[in-house]
Amino acid sequence: xxxxxxIRIALLGAGSVGAEVASLLLEQGEELGERVGAGxxxxxxxxxDLDSPRTADIPxxxxxxxAESLILGADIVIELIGGLEPARSLLLTALNSGADVITANKxxxxxxxxxxxxxxxxxxxxxxxxxxxxxAIPIIRPLRESLAGDRIERIYGIVNGSTNYILDRMDAExxxxxxxxxxALELGYxxxxxxxxxxxxxxxxxxxxxxxxxxxxxIPLESVHREGISGVTQEQVSAARAAGxxxxxxxxxxxxxxxxxxxxxxxxxxHPALIPRxxxxxxxxxxxxxxxxxAAAAGPLMFYGAGAGGLQTASAVLGDVVSAARRHVIGGPxxxxxxxxxxxxxxxxxxxxxxxxxxxxRDEPGVLARIASEFSEHGVSVEAVQQSVSAAAAGxxxxxxxxxxxxIGTHAAREAALSATVAALEASAVVESVSSVLxxxxx
Amino acid sequence: xxxxxxIRIALLGAGSVGAEVASLLLEQGEELGERVGAGxxxxxxxxxDLDSPRTADIPxxxxxxxAESLILGADIVIELIGGLEPARSLLLTALNSGADVITANKxxxxxxxxxxxxxxxxxxxxxxxxxxxxxAIPIIRPLRESLAGDRIERIYGIVNGSTNYILDRMDAExxxxxxxxxxALELGYxxxxxxxxxxxxxxxxxxxxxxxxxxxxxIPLESVHREGISGVTQEQVSAARAAGxxxxxxxxxxxxxxxxxxxxxxxxxxHPALIPRxxxxxxxxxxxxxxxxxAAAAGPLMFYGAGAGGLQTASAVLGDVVSAARRHVIGGPxxxxxxxxxxxxxxxxxxxxxxxxxxxxRDEPGVLARIASEFSEHGVSVEAVQQSVSAAAAGxxxxxxxxxxxxIGTHAAREAALSATVAALEASAVVESVSSVLxxxxx
Numbered sequence: 001x002x003x004x005x006x007i008r009i010a011l012l013g014a015g016s017v018g019a020e021v022a023s024l025l026l027e028q029g030e031e032l033g034e035r036v037g038a039g040x041x042x043x044x045x046x047x048x049d050l051d052s053p054r055t056a057d058i059p060x061x062x063x064x065x066x067a068e069s070l071i072l073g074a075d076i077v078i079e080l081i082g083g084l085e086p087a088r089s090l091l092l093t094a095l096n097s098g099a100d101v102i103t104a105n106k107x108x109x110x111x112x113x114x115x116x117x118x119x120x121x122x123x124x125x126x127x128x129x130x131x132x133x134x135x136a137i138p139i140i141r142p143l144r145e146s147l148a149g150d151r152i153e154r155i156y157g158i159v160n161g162s163t164n165y166i167l168d169r170m171d172a173e174x175x176x177x178x179x180x181x182x183x184a185l186e187l188g189y190x191x192x193x194x195x196x197x198x199x200x201x202x203x204x205x206x207x208x209x210x211x212x213x214x215x216x217x218x219i220p221l222e223s224v225h226r227e228g229i230s231g232v233t234q235e236q237v238s239a240a241r242a243a244g245x246x247x248x249x250x251x252x253x254x255x256x257x258x259x260x261x262x263x264x265x266x267x268x269x270x271h272p273a274l275i276p277r278x279x280x281x282x283x284x285x286x287x288x289x290x291x292x293x294x295a296a297a298a299g300p301l302m303f304y305g306a307g308a309g310g311l312q313t314a315s316a317v318l319g320d321v322v323s324a325a326r327r328h329v330i331g332g333p334x335x336x337x338x339x340x341x342x343x344x345x346x347x348x349x350x351x352x353x354x355x356x357x358x359x360x361x362r363d364e365p366g367v368l369a370r371i372a373s374e375f376s377e378h379g380v381s382v383e384a385v386q387q388s389v390s391a392a393a394a395g396x397x398x399x400x401x402x403x404x405x406x407x408i409g410t411h412a413a414r415e416a417a418l419s420a421t422v423a424a425l426e427a428s429a430v431v432e433s434v435s436s437v438l439x440x441x442x443x
Numbered sequence: 444x445x446x447x448x449x450i451r452i453a454l455l456g457a458g459s460v461g462a463e464v465a466s467l468l469l470e471q472g473e474e475l476g477e478r479v480g481a482g483x484x485x486x487x488x489x490x491x492d493l494d495s496p497r498t499a500d501i502p503x504x505x506x507x508x509x510a511e512s513l514i515l516g517a518d519i520v521i522e523l524i525g526g527l528e529p530a531r532s533l534l535l536t537a538l539n540s541g542a543d544v545i546t547a548n549k550x551x552x553x554x555x556x557x558x559x560x561x562x563x564x565x566x567x568x569x570x571x572x573x574x575x576x577x578x579a580i581p582i583i584r585p586l587r588e589s590l591a592g593d594r595i596e597r598i599y600g601i602v603n604g605s606t607n608y609i610l611d612r613m614d615a616e617x618x619x620x621x622x623x624x625x626x627a628l629e630l631g632y633x634x635x636x637x638x639x640x641x642x643x644x645x646x647x648x649x650x651x652x653x654x655x656x657x658x659x660x661x662i663p664l665e666s667v668h669r670e671g672i673s674g675v676t677q678e679q680v681s682a683a684r685a686a687g688x689x690x691x692x693x694x695x696x697x698x699x700x701x702x703x704x705x706x707x708x709x710x711x712x713x714h715p716a717l718i719p720r721x722x723x724x725x726x727x728x729x730x731x732x733x734x735x736x737x738a739a740a741a742g743p744l745m746f747y748g749a750g751a752g753g754l755q756t757a758s759a760v761l762g763d764v765v766s767a768a769r770r771h772v773i774g775g776p777x778x779x780x781x782x783x784x785x786x787x788x789x790x791x792x793x794x795x796x797x798x799x800x801x802x803x804x805r806d807e808p809g810v811l812a813r814i815a816s817e818f819s820e821h822g823v824s825v826e827a828v829q830q831s832v833s834a835a836a837a838g839x840x841x842x843x844x845x846x847x848x849x850x851i852g853t854h855a856a857r858e859a860a861l862s863a864t865v866a867a868l869e870a871s872a873v874v875e876s877v878s879s880v881l882x883x884x885x886x
Contacts, residue, residue, distance in 0.1 A: 020740070024592070024740065028592075028594075032591075032592055035591055035659070130589060135741075136593075136738070136740065136741030136742065136744065137741075137744060138581070138584075138585035138589030138590065138744070141581075141584060141585065141588055141589045142581035142584065142585065142589075145584055145762060145765070145766055146573060146581030146584045146585075146759070146762040147581065147758070147762055148475075148478060148761075148762050148765035148766070149467070149471075149475055149758065149760070149761025149762045149763075149764055149765045150579075150758040150761060150762065151471075216478070280726065280747060283723065283726050295579070295758060296758075297463070297467065297579065297754045297755060297757055297758035297761070298578075298579030298580075298748065298749070298755050298758035298759070299579065299748065299749045299752070299754075299755055300748060300749070301579065301580060301581070301746075301747065302745075302746075302747040302748065303744075303745075303746060303747075304723060304744065304745040304746075304747065305741065305742060305743060305744035305745065306741070306742045306743070309742070311740045311742075312740060312741050312742055314740055315590070315592065315593040315738060315739075315740035315741035316589070316741070317592070318591075318592025318593060318740070319588060319589040319590055319591050319592045319593065320592075321592055322588070322591035322592045323588055
């Protein structure tokens with residue numbers, strides 16, 4: 001057997017993931033080397049401050065603040081510092097120096113992925129990023145390779161563990177959104193600034209990455225429709241539960257035809273949605289992630305596991321290290337990123353889904369007919385209506401005129417038609433308020 | 444961009460999977476070629492009889508009965524004829540001619556995989572087999588690559604759709620094993636000769652393949668402990684349901700220490716087992732498959748989807764075609780099969796699991812103490828005992844002496860100790876019969 005020189009690995013960043021990667025490389029480098037056929041050598045770890053406290057015991061002589069010099073001597077560069085800069089510049093330096101690069105940086109990929117993939121392809125280098133979506137759950141490689149001979153029609157992803165934890169607690173315990181968020185923060189499921197998670201930014205970045213891979217199309221992050229969970233109430237969650245649904249923050253990526261031109265396109269969106277409780281995604285509890293997809297030949301598939309955590313994310317990085325190291329042992333380029341399909345990303349107004357609309361209406365004769373006509377005038381077909389007397393009505397006459405709650409389920413309708421319907425309902429004299437509008441997926 | 448010559452693909456077999464693969468290659472070869480950067484050309488389909496009826500419309504001029512000649516002109520050979528011979532010889536011919544090979548033949552891999560992988564490695568050729576386990580569910584590639592930097596501790600697989608369908612019907616509808624098997628046969632979930640599925644042979648082949656990959660160890664098929672579902676009764680299934688469990692045919696692959704020598708080893712076994720209903724595997728219904736695994740860093744992961752079907756299996760084959768074609772475009776060897784760990788495969792007697800034992804005993808004073816002492820004398824610790832008056836007792840004195848049913852749950856115990864306990868119980872004067880012994884997994 002041919003003996004290869006050691007493969008030199010540079011690590012940028014020693015935070016929660018970086019520290020685990022360093023530990024695993026130091027502890028298991030020899031065994032991993034056997035799987036590869038060459039020694040794996042961690043040649044250095046670039047950090048901002050040599051004296052910061054770290055969760056792993058990294059030998060002092062491996063630490064450096066000079067990331068640029070470290071990169072220039074490496075075969076494989078692992079970027080775990082996060083953020084856009086200097087991560088982007090450092091990865092470009094690494095690619096230009098002939099190294100393969102591994103990153104878990106979803107923000108960077110969703111923002112500058114196209115540029116990075118182009119540079120990598122021109123230079124015959126590889127860019128690995130299994131850890132960027134759903135941590136240790138293998139989803140990037142299956143999409144890039146296993147399903148490369150199939151046609152992905154749709155992806156439903158629960159790709160943000162923090163918001164799934166919050167919604168799951170609200171569902172399981174009937175607690176308010178504020179209370180669930182407080183618990184999530186206490187238990188470390190949520191960052192001190194929860195905006196990235198709660199407002200769906202994190203999920204939108206992952207959706208852009210998944211859709212790009214699945215549809216062979218570059219997806220600009222700003223083309224991803226994004227709604228977070230900050231508007232989701234306990235009333236919505238318990239009403240969903242009573243109706244056999246569960247509220248999840250979904251990343252939905254789907255092929256669809258432009259309803260106006262008939263041309264092929266894709267839609268990428270992140271929003272809370274109702275899904276049936278017996279859907280495989282309905283059983284994804286706590287901080288777990290899952291990616292459910294429908295392929296033309298393979299049918300429905302689901303990939304499930306922990307979506308976060310330093311050690312879990314490190315596992316995905318190490319898998320990429322082994323892939324990259326094997327490529328160094330055997331030579332030649334690997335998998336190229338493909339955007340040959342280049343489908344247009346359609347705006348949310350062109351998407352068709354089912355909806356559930358909850359209204360507070362005046363409890364008087366003829367109201368239901370007026371509401372129904374608002375839907376039909378805008379071309380939205382009503383599938384089911386459920387009426388209940390609302391709390392205000394039960395409170396007695398001193399609370400104002402009697403009102404009733406209407407829950408209206410629609411057939412598949414265009415987003416634009418539904419928006420116009422909701423606007424009309426809000427302006428209607430018989431409607432007190434539109435209390436909830438949720439899309440229904442997975443039925 | 445460099446233009447490559449067409450990649451020549453030979454297909455051996457045009458059964459339910461082969462016909463779908465041929466159709467997909469003929470219909471989508473151009474689009475797949477774009478993903479690869481070279482044309483994909485189906486140069487021929489080897490069949491036994493040119494005039495057999497087929498489910499797909501394969502142009503007559505592509506058909507041949509001369510598999511050997513077809514192979515010699517191909518870059519990629521896809522083997523979908525099944526069985527050991529001539530599949531083995533044809534794949535060796537293909538490897539020796541310099542082709543990469545793709546197979547969905549689990550029996551062949553479980554029996555002659557070691558030989559085929561060695562030949563492939565010596566020749567620098569690749570052997571792809573994503574379709575051999577769990578059809579379209581990507582599990583081979585994640586094990587080979589995504590988790591290559593992690594340490595797999597345990598795999599629980601529902602890898603046979605026919606038996607899962609039978610057990611699921613028994614669980615959902617309370618029907619007998621015979622009735623469920625009859626329905627499965629009617630609906631095409633079961634072959635006319637159900638032995639391969641029902642007796643666990645099919646699952647054992649897949650378990651050997653999965654364990655080999657996960658533990659980097661060659662697993663002889665005869666070292667896989669195998670029990671089918673033919674002994675599973677409706678009484679067991681409904682008792683399991685009442686206790687919050689579900690009976691599944693599991694393929695269990697795990698690392699364990701030899702309890703006698705302390706040395707590292709692995710256990711590979713297929714048997715019916717009780718798993719908690721709220722375990723992710725508990726929600727795998729009908730003919731679906733799922734592979735649940737626990738990795739040291741990644742934690743628990745699950746891969747779920749259809750485990751059979753011509754089109755679904757063809758999707759996995761096409762993914763391998765794209766991988767193999769990319770390798771032809773870029774040159775150089777790909778992923779080598781690794782058996783560097785070479786752990787011993789321990790016999791079932793050295794395995795430790797929990798058990799649930801159901802006994803019919805004489806309903807008289809002191810029986811429970813005698814039963815309990817049989818367990819403790821053999822070193823098996825009892826966790827819980829549940830007693831109910833059995834049907835025989837309810838029937839009155841004319842049915843013989845009063846008996847009671849005892850359901851005994853044990854703590855983790857060695858298989859050998861449990862077997863000795865069961866033998867002692869069967870010989871005991873106070874035991875009428877041992878009606879059920881089931882392992883409990885996933886708790």
